[in-house]
Amino acid sequence: MQVALTIAGSDSSGGAGIQADLKTFEAFGVFGTSAITVLTAQNTTGVQAIEPVDPAFVAAQIRSVLDDFDVAAIKIGMLYDVPVIDAVRSILSTVDIPTVFDPVFISKAGSSLLKPEAVEAMKTLFPYAALITPNRFEAKELFGYEHGDTESLDAVMNAPCPVLVKHLPLELPTGNVSIDQLYVGHQKRIFQSELIETDSLHGTGCSYSSAIAAGLALGKPLDRAIETAKQFITEALRAAPGLGSGPGPVNHKQGGAHVA
Numbered sequence: 001m002q003v004a005l006t007i008a009g010s011d012s013s014g015g016a017g018i019q020a021d022l023k024t025f026e027a028f029g030v031f032g033t034s035a036i037t038v039l040t041a042q043n044t045t046g047v048q049a050i051e052p053v054d055p056a057f058v059a060a061q062i063r064s065v066l067d068d069f070d071v072a073a074i075k076i077g078m079l080y081d082v083p084v085i086d087a088v089r090s091i092l093s094t095v096d097i098p099t100v101f102d103p104v105f106i107s108k109a110g111s112s113l114l115k116p117e118a119v120e121a122m123k124t125l126f127p128y129a130a131l132i133t134p135n136r137f138e139a140k141e142l143f144g145y146e147h148g149d150t151e152s153l154d155a156v157m158n159a160p161c162p163v164l165v166k167h168l169p170l171e172l173p174t175g176n177v178s179i180d181q182l183y184v185g186h187q188k189r190i191f192q193s194e195l196i197e198t199d200s201l202h203g204t205g206c207s208y209s210s211a212i213a214a215g216l217a218l219g220k221p222l223d224r225a226i227e228t229a230k231q232f233i234t235e236a237l238r239a240a241p242g243l244g245s246g247p248g249p250v251n252h253k254q255g256g257a258h259v260a
Helices: 017-027 055-068 082-092 118-128 136-143 204-217 222-238 252-257
Strands: 003-011 031-043 046-052 071-076 099-101 163-172 175-184 187-194
Touching (some): 003 017, 017 031, 017 252, 031 055, 071 204, 082 118, 204 222, 204 252
Parallel strands (some): 003 071, 071 099
Antiparallel strands (some): 031 046, 163 175
């Protein structure tokens, strides 16, 4: 059995963060390990409290896993502040493991999830990533990228690692679709799926990026890992259980049932 490591925040409601990552790994038949960077008190209506984890303890968790397991892929999520970013980078720079970095700092609703001074520090992790997966708000902040504006593409195309810009809705005569754009240098590929009309979007980005990491852990090439992850998240959204009084979680088990 392949092993994956998630380095991310804890979501007490179970729909995003570490909890979503571990459920996703399990759905792919990958054994999940974790290093928690920040504790949150949250539910489907929002985040009520945040408690950062000491950076030295974050590093200790990562080293403990890497010292004992043959980790085949790493997923990075919420890092919260500069000291944690520095701690994670100090370890990533010493290993050669495919790493999917979901730069969790602006939610799909546009809310900030990262201390402002940490945005630039986050970019220092890019050289160690096999892929980064910003949503359109994060792509704007990191690269100045605006969807449909070709003049803003240079920074994305010149990034030190592949970039997957997520969750771009597109209206077609045959129906609405969800597209993600992968930039590997000056090469571009579009991944398209049915747009599932649902309010159950909590943890979608976390689950998608951890699904890509699971695919890499299983030895899939990057393109195929993204294709499989997009299939997974589409079906997980379709089968969302409708839990909570706000935007609810996806159905990781059912998403995994449809993965080839």
